Amino acid sequence: MLQFKVDTEKCIKCEQCAKDCLWGVIEMDEYPVIPAERESSCIECQHCLAVCPTAALSILGKDPEQSLPLKDAFPTPESMERLIMGRRSTRRYKKEGVDPKLIHHLLEITSHAPTAVNQRNTVLTLIDDPVAMDRFRKEVTEAALQVAREGKIPPELKRMEKYLEGCAKGYDIIFRNAPHLLVASAPPDTYSPQADCHIAMSYFELLANSHGIGTVWNGIFRVVATGLVPEIGAKLGIPEDHQIVCAMSFGLPDVKYHRTVQRPGGTIRRAEV
Template identity: 65%
Template sequence: MLDFKIHTEDCTRCGECARDCFARIIEMDDVPVIRPENEKNCIECQHCLAVCKPGALSIFGKNPAASKLLKGNLPEAEKMETLIMGRRSTRHYKKEGVDPELIHHLLTVASHAPTAVNQRNTTFTVVDDTDTMNRLRREMTEAALAALHENRIPAGYERIGNYVQGCEDGTDVIFRTAPHLLIASAPEKSLAPMADCHIAMSYFELLANSHGIGTVWNGIARALITAVLPEFKSRLGIPEDHLIACAMSFGLPAVRYHRTVQRPGATIRQVKF
């Protein structure tokens, strides 16, 4: 049951919810209605809840008053541009960790990222405890070095082998001393697992940066877990049927950047018919 309800006294009969319904299951019968036989086609996007200006519509038992209002609460465009252009890959971190409550709050917000047909199958696997991270750092580095010495680095991953070799002198090349690790995965049978996970991770990165948290996309850790040290996938609790799309190290930065960089510009092709 969708628990679709209309507060008739507040409903203006504008029909916006019906016009914006992707599944086209909302009809106007004086007020919006969803026929029982059409409920199965709902993709649970809640656009109807979001588009109702007076907050007269409820679905899944959601109270419109509990949603954040968009008017007056969106970031200024120029500041959003600075956040995007000022994003840097942080490779120097302080030892102390980020408050786990803040981490989980950021992940909850990032879970609002779009997914193919609103499947919402993205799973975040996070190391939010510094002691756990240090054990993972030590054990994965030791295992990676053993794989290197035993020539178990697969063909095509020579670059990863070179990075691992950099750990020989004790340098943390794999995790860059970051106190936390985040992995995004989704079932391989999802419609778009790679895209869904990368979009969600990008949302997390920008949100984390806005809180003063440094981030770096960790392709080394992802490659090790997926191609060299697959036993760590189960040890991290990632479901067997999941595709590991991307990984990110993060924490409080030990380096501060003071301005945006100056890129040459985007490659843009203008289409004309």
């Protein structure tokens, strides 16, 4: 089932694969092996493939030579710090869309974001066509305004009235005129649906910003889709057994920021243990 194979000519018997196996699925005989009774415990994380120093190990039919080498591959601490501090919530976008091939490439990379117990149940639903986005923007805005006109906004969401007042005046408060939308969803019975979706979206945001793409966490749309117009999920084709956790609008920014901001440090305390 796991297609676990070891090239004995390359294997140096370092035992790193067995030591790094989370559930102890791999054991050492003369060479690493997975007993048949342990196969069902494998969570398919591929740590064994990644940790093998000689590319001797294959699992799930993966060729280790097709994986990217990690030597000297990570950004410097300084460049990573600047990316984290320099990303801004973008609310001004150019009308043109981002190259669909680039978007899908970014999403392929984002699929490497970690999930609890490697369940990988997060689904990212994308609108990559600016024309379709304009159509969706109009439909969602009108549906939300209709809820407001009928006085059906729940008391706990009364703050939405202020945003929808702007929409009624012709401002795109919900989507900020962004040409694209990304929605993260997951089944509620997943081990950690909220964290899984937010981690994936955070990965996408930083990766998109590194390519010069602007992003904004779209909490207003999430509230509209989950609290005002729940049929939006079906409109997007989000699986019925999923909950919408978060959303992000993105596109080519029509604004350029030249420096980081200077925020006070967060509340940090040393645990007394």
